[in-house]
Amino acid sequence: MNKSHQEILVEVNNLKMYFPVRRGIFRRKVGEVKAVDDIDFTIMRNEILGLVGESGCGKTTTGRCISRLYKPTSGSIFLEGTEISAMSEKQLKPIRRSIGIVFQNPYTSMPPGQRVGNIIGNPLITYHLTDGTEYKDRIAELLHSVGLDPAMANRTLTELSPGQRQRVAIARTLAPQPSLVICDDPVSGMDVSVQAQLINLLDELQESLGLTCLFLTRDLAMGQYISDRVAVMYSGRIVELATSRELCENPLHPYTRALISATPVPDPVLESKRHYTVLPGEAPDPVTPPTGCHFHPRCPIAVGECHEERPPLREVGVDHYVACIKA
Amino acid sequence: MVTVLDVQDLRTYLPTKKGIVKAVDGVSFHIDEGEIIGIAGESGCGKTETMLSIVQLIQPPGKIMSGRVIIDDEDILQLKANSPGMRSVRGRKMSFIFTDPKTSLNPTLAIGRQITEVLETHLDMDKQAARERTVELLDMVGVPDAGARMDDRPFQFSNGMRQRVMIAMALACNPMVVITDEPTNVADITTKSQLLELMKGLVSGLNTSLIITTQNLGMLTRYARRVYVMYAGRIVESGPTTVVFNNPCHPYTLGLLRSVPRLGVNKSIKKLNPLLGFTPDLIDMPPHCAFLPRCTYKTERCEREPWPDMRPVGEDHQIRCYVDLREIP
Numbered sequence: 207m208n209k210s211h212q213e214i215l216v217e218v219n220n221l222k223m224y225f226p227v228r229r230g231i232f233r234r235k236v237g238e239v240k241a242v243d244d245i246d247f248t249i250m251r252n253e254i255l256g257l258v259g260e261s262g263c264g265k266t267t268t269g270r271c272i273s274r275l276y277k278p279t280s281g282s283i284f285l286e287g288t289e290i291s292a293m294s295e296k297q298l299k300p301i302r303r304s305i306g307i308v309f310q311n312p313y314t315s316m317p318p319g320q321r322v323g324n325i326i327g328n329p330l331i332t333y334h335l336t337d338g339t340e341y342k343d344r345i346a347e348l349l350h351s352v353g354l355d356p357a358m359a360n361r362t363l364t365e366l367s368p369g370q371r372q373r374v375a376i377a378r379t380l381a382p383q384p385s386l387v388i389c390d391d392p393v394s395g396m397d398v399s400v401q402a403q404l405i406n407l408l409d410e411l412q413e414s415l416g417l418t419c420l421f422l423t424r425d426l427a428m429g430q431y432i433s434d435r436v437a438v439m440y441s442g443r444i445v446e447l448a449t450s451r452e453l454c455e456n457p458l459h460p461y462t463r464a465l466i467s468a469t470p471v472p473d474p475v476l477e478s479k480r481h482y483t484v485l486p487g488e489a490p491d492p493v494t495p496p497t498g499c500h501f502h503p504r505c506p507i508a509v510g511e512c513h514e515e516r517p518p519l520r521e522v523g524v525d526h527y528v529a530c531i532k533a
Numbered sequence: 534m535v536t537v538l539d540v541q542d543l544r545t546y547l548p549t550k551k552g553i554v555k556a557v558d559g560v561s562f563h564i565d566e567g568e569i570i571g572i573a574g575e576s577g578c579g580k581t582e583t584m585l586s587i588v589q590l591i592q593p594p595g596k597i598m599s600g601r602v603i604i605d606d607e608d609i610l611q612l613k614a615n616s617p618g619m620r621s622v623r624g625r626k627m628s629f630i631f632t633d634p635k636t637s638l639n640p641t642l643a644i645g646r647q648i649t650e651v652l653e654t655h656l657d658m659d660k661q662a663a664r665e666r667t668v669e670l671l672d673m674v675g676v677p678d679a680g681a682r683m684d685d686r687p688f689q690f691s692n693g694m695r696q697r698v699m700i701a702m703a704l705a706c707n708p709m710v711v712i713t714d715e716p717t718n719v720a721d722i723t724t725k726s727q728l729l730e731l732m733k734g735l736v737s738g739l740n741t742s743l744i745i746t747t748q749n750l751g752m753l754t755r756y757a758r759r760v761y762v763m764y765a766g767r768i769v770e771s772g773p774t775t776v777v778f779n780n781p782c783h784p785y786t787l788g789l790l791r792s793v794p795r796l797g798v799n800k801s802i803k804k805l806n807p808l809l810g811f812t813p814d815l816i817d818m819p820p821h822c823a824f825l826p827r828c829t830y831k832t833e834r835c836e837r838e839p840w841p842d843m844r845p846v847g848e849d850h851q852i853r854c855y856v857d858l859r860e861i862p
Contacts, residue, residue: 402791405805409800430794431805468722469796470754474774475779
């Protein structure tokens with residue numbers, strides 16, 4: 207996929223999100239959690255960009271900054287050419303409907319007692335997107351687009367299975383026709399067959415509605431399957447960004463390699479040929495991250511310089527960026 | 534090979550207001566000395582209930598209806614759930630590793646104490662000996678500076694370290710069988726791999742057997758020698774992992790395998806082909822195969838006749854189905 211032919215929908219530059227750590231009776235600031243530490247990336251229109259990383263790497267925070275549920279510490283976020291990172295709540299109001307979020311847990315992201323129709327219809331009313339006559343048709347259409355029976359509009363959420371609930375959540379997100387949808391690990395913890403069904407739904411929606419999506423996940427196999435390009439995050443930073451195919455065939459960052467090696471393939475012939483090396487240690491504490499490259503204490507190929515300077519995310523091939531001096 | 538645990542025709546029913554849930558409905562499997570086996574299946578298939586039934590930790594009104602669980606030539610289902618005999622089976626002959634590190638340790642006790650307690654209860658060790666053995670165990674699972682860290686509480690450990698502590702606790706009495714029951718939503722892949730790699734090493738070193746229950750088929754491919762696939766309270770396919778995952782003969786196994794995205798395969802190359810529908814309600818199950826509504830290979834015979842028994846389709850390879858996928862072009 208060539209960038210120059212495509213339109214940039216979201217551009218993120220030098221995004222930082224630091225949370226203060228406060229202690230003592232005066233709640234003095236004693237440190238910072240650098241949840242997102244200076245990252246840049248773009249999302250093209252009609253693209254699914256995967257953001258893959260383990261828990262605590264800052265992928266959810268990134269998603270929440272872009273959707274402006276958080277106000278970033280610094281940096282800029284352009285959505286369709288408009289800078290939204292510093293906007294006030296009032297200024298954001300007309301922008302809100304352009305960004306949809308599908309949260310991880312469909313049991314806590316929607317009120318359980320409500321009827322499915324109300325949940326999906328709510329954004330339509332809030333944003334004045336429908337008059338009374340089309341309301342029901344629009345809900346039926348949305349339910350149909352996520353693969354649910356339109357008759358389900360009268361059911362309450364408690365009657366639905368996790369997979370069905372997540373479909374409702376997706377329908378609700380799609381209701382105001384957002385230009386960007388952020389999916390925060392929407393399939394984690396579900397049965398494998400349900401995961402695959404939802405992932406296929408997302409794939410269909412990308413084609414039928416021209417959906418643009420930021421897909422956050424910790425499952426590399428899932429992330430690289432659904433995404434056109436994948437960014438790998440570690441300890442608040444993007445360490446590698448490439449097209450899905452390039453990332454799997456030619457991973458350059460040692461962390462990406464470790465993730466690939468740790469992800470098993472359910473194919474005995476392939477799996478027996480793969481070589482698995484254990485990545486020692488654990489992800490660093492975000493309050494006191496290591497100096498230089500955050501990955502150096504666990505890195506098998508680290509050299510002296512890695513302790514000192516943060517490696518920049520540099521272009522090493524067509525649409526392939528890596529933050530490692532040894533790559 | 535010596536069989537250490539032999540489970541035969543285990544049935545566990547849970548009465549509810551709506552009817553009886555046949556959570557485990559005639560499960561048989563065995564595990565040999567030093568072997569790693571996997572039990573695969575989606576949530577609600579009865580894999581956890583099976584494991585809890587083996588050690589009689591089923592909460593009433595759930596009840597083990599019938600079956601035999603033979604370990605050390607003794608049918609432990611004959612023992613009462615709270616009897617001293619059964620208690621010594623748990624921990625000493627069989628132990629659990631729960632993979633949720635946040636909830637499975639007592640937050641108010643030092644981690645050393647949580648392990649010495651096991652040793653003092655089951656092996657009658659005195660305090661000093663138990664302490665020494667605990668340091669050894671923590672060393673073995675790779676907790677650095679074990680002697681000093683023994684008196685720390687769980688909150689002072691990272692998740693990865695807590696899981697190591699739980700492994701040490703499970704292995705404290707040199708059990709014959711260790712069961713890890715894996716919730717789907719826990720632990721990152723690098724941590725999970727570290728732990729499984731560690732367990733694999735320990736299991737072969739101590740000649741303990743390990744049962745992994747999971748729906749992560751990749752993990753089973755990497756670690757399990759044999760695998761049992763469960764659906765709706767029954768085992769539907771069993772055999773050596775390489776055979777079952779290379780040549781699945783039961784439509785459910787095939788459906789599971791096709792639902793999992795593989796590294797290096799993007800949606801533009803090959804689409805996932807997931808199982809449709811969802812797992813059945815285990816109340817008032819029809820007599821025919823429970824997988825029938827989701828099955829794309831069903832024949833008229835499947836609707837007419839009851840769920841078949843397991844039948845061999847290869848060496849040590851069995852399926853519970855009238856159809857053999859290898860015979861379908």
